[in-house]
Amino acid sequence: MTDVLDVALRLLVVFAVFLVLPLVVGQTEHKVMAHMQGRLGPMYAGGFHGWAQLVADGVKFAQKEDVVPADADRRIFQLAPAIALLPYLIVLVAIPIGPSEGAVGQLVDAGIFFVLAVMGVGVLGSLMAGWASANKFSLLGGLRTAAQLLAYELPMLLAAASVAMAAGTVSLPGILNAFEWWWLPWQIVGALVFFVAGLAELQRPPFDMPVADSEIIFGAYTEYTGLRFALFLLAEYAGIVVLCGLTTVLFLGGWHGPWGADGLGWVWTLLKTGVLAFLVIWLRVSYPRLREDQLQKFSWTLLVPLALAQIALTGIVKVAIS
Amino acid sequence: MTLAAAAATAANAPLTAAANAPLAANAPQGFLSPTGVEIAFLLVGLVTLGSAIVTVTTKQLVHAALWLVATLGGLAVEYLLLTAEFIAWVQVLIYVGSVVVLLLFGLMLTRAPIGRSPDADSGNRPVALAVAVLAAGSLVWVVVDAFRTTWIDLDRAADEAQGSTAVTGKFLFRHWVLPFEALSVLLLAALVGAIVLSRRNARMTRLNDTPGDPRTPGDPRTPGDPRTPGDPRTPGATGTLGKPRPPGATRTSGDTRTSGNPRTNGAPSDAPSDKEQR
Numbered sequence: 001m002t003d004v005l006d007v008a009l010r011l012l013v014v015f016a017v018f019l020v021l022p023l024v025v026g027q028t029e030h031k032v033m034a035h036m037q038g039r040l041g042p043m044y045a046g047g048f049h050g051w052a053q054l055v056a057d058g059v060k061f062a063q064k065e066d067v068v069p070a071d072a073d074r075r076i077f078q079l080a081p082a083i084a085l086l087p088y089l090i091v092l093v094a095i096p097i098g099p100s101e102g103a104v105g106q107l108v109d110a111g112i113f114f115v116l117a118v119m120g121v122g123v124l125g126s127l128m129a130g131w132a133s134a135n136k137f138s139l140l141g142g143l144r145t146a147a148q149l150l151a152y153e154l155p156m157l158l159a160a161a162s163v164a165m166a167a168g169t170v171s172l173p174g175i176l177n178a179f180e181w182w183w184l185p186w187q188i189v190g191a192l193v194f195f196v197a198g199l200a201e202l203q204r205p206p207f208d209m210p211v212a213d214s215e216i217i218f219g220a221y222t223e224y225t226g227l228r229f230a231l232f233l234l235a236e237y238a239g240i241v242v243l244c245g246l247t248t249v250l251f252l253g254g255w256h257g258p259w260g261a262d263g264l265g266w267v268w269t270l271l272k273t274g275v276l277a278f279l280v281i282w283l284r285v286s287y288p289r290l291r292e293d294q295l296q297k298f299s300w301t302l303l304v305p306l307a308l309a310q311i312a313l314t315g316i317v318k319v320a321i322s
Numbered sequence: 323m324t325l326a327a328a329a330a331t332a333a334n335a336p337l338t339a340a341a342n343a344p345l346a347a348n349a350p351q352g353f354l355s356p357t358g359v360e361i362a363f364l365l366v367g368l369v370t371l372g373s374a375i376v377t378v379t380t381k382q383l384v385h386a387a388l389w390l391v392a393t394l395g396g397l398a399v400e401y402l403l404l405t406a407e408f409i410a411w412v413q414v415l416i417y418v419g420s421v422v423v424l425l426l427f428g429l430m431l432t433r434a435p436i437g438r439s440p441d442a443d444s445g446n447r448p449v450a451l452a453v454a455v456l457a458a459g460s461l462v463w464v465v466v467d468a469f470r471t472t473w474i475d476l477d478r479a480a481d482e483a484q485g486s487t488a489v490t491g492k493f494l495f496r497h498w499v500l501p502f503e504a505l506s507v508l509l510l511a512a513l514v515g516a517i518v519l520s521r522r523n524a525r526m527t528r529l530n531d532t533p534g535d536p537r538t539p540g541d542p543r544t545p546g547d548p549r550t551p552g553d554p555r556t557p558g559a560t561g562t563l564g565k566p567r568p569p570g571a572t573r574t575s576g577d578t579r580t581s582g583n584p585r586t587n588g589a590p591s592d593a594p595s596d597k598e599q600r
Contacts, residue, residue: 073384110411114411132436147427153420171487
């Protein structure tokens, strides 16, 4: 009975994190972008600096009519937002936030493979949405999504493989247990490749050609309204949380910190994740969108060679110190 | 070819499940009191078989690809139930995450009509069925003959289970190194072959090219709007939708998007997207 209770409690906590953190990132994005552009951002909803803006947005989205285009493939059109959102919830289960045994939703033996595999499934949602909308712009968005995923999955996997080589394990808590501070300079190239490729996989600016609102009118999501559109947006922010959490765990040492690693490990994890999320927002405000061919070129001629060089470096150092 | 392969994979799953039953009879666990894992295995096998059959019989191309996702995902669950965790995640990563995406990409690039495509059927159905049955039969025979009465202990700890990453890695690089290396050489050959083929095609198209080909990578198409709400573009810039660009027109690099040049604005940018409006 305690087992069942334990599992239920863990899932509940993960679900709560899944509901809260993306909204926090979204609200931070509103405020940070506003201040970077000399505006105030939301100020009214909820009273104090518009903290309830996203709650109000949620209510607004829920009230809107759920429209399905006449020519659309109805079932796939309606299924797509769930396919886009659920993988991030599932991935969150495997990310450890603290040093103790109980600080992870579920211990997965092949953790890296699990998170990368499930994250890759989320893109199917965008593809399904793009195809099922019966809209040329949406189809273009779907095509761009697929091309982008194919280009950026490889450097992401290679960078993650480098960390797995360094730690000698593919389990996420195992990697954190093996972490030493000098891994940071050792794996820094891999970290950059992983983070950039992850940004591209999430279709965040400057890699947001699949949704490019000024070119193809939000790509795969053109025809979506109301709650289903909100689910796609939530998937984007959940994706940011997952990507930042993963980068933290794989490359920045997760719960390791200068002090307080025993009781306050989870604070370090959250802090590092938060800083990375801020970086994601900062990049969106700072950089213009890449062109489609620039994006492909960037991946194949820069990120993939860099990731391979990182793997070679990891191997050499690993052999040298053992 | 794909049809036969899919059918074979599908047929394989429940048959191995069925083959599992006599194994259970020899084992101490007994035949008539199946464990929860065995029941789950059988049910998932049935679902996998069902979606595989739909994959090869549906008349809608993209639906077939999506049912293939269900089939491959079902197989991954089967691996998971047989404690082969590593193989299961690799199955999801490679097949669901990459192969199906590639498949959908190809379908969308060429033709993926919404609704039925009656011309998608070929007359090779009976032959495909025969090949599928043959392949499934030989696979089941090999598996049954190889394992006979081997029993998987499902309750062992994760790090010493038969299918854990550590055990799989040890087996792969101790006992099966030669096949592994041969496979990587095969993949390398395929990679090089693909590059050679695409390079030859590129050279031929370059010879046939007209100078105004709009799809050359050097096309100085302007980068898009970086989604910032503070975009200084003038709200009055219109006249873009009614003025389609001639496909052969190459723009010079000096013709980048400026706020005073309404022609190059891609979409009516003064209409704020739903996202920015929030």
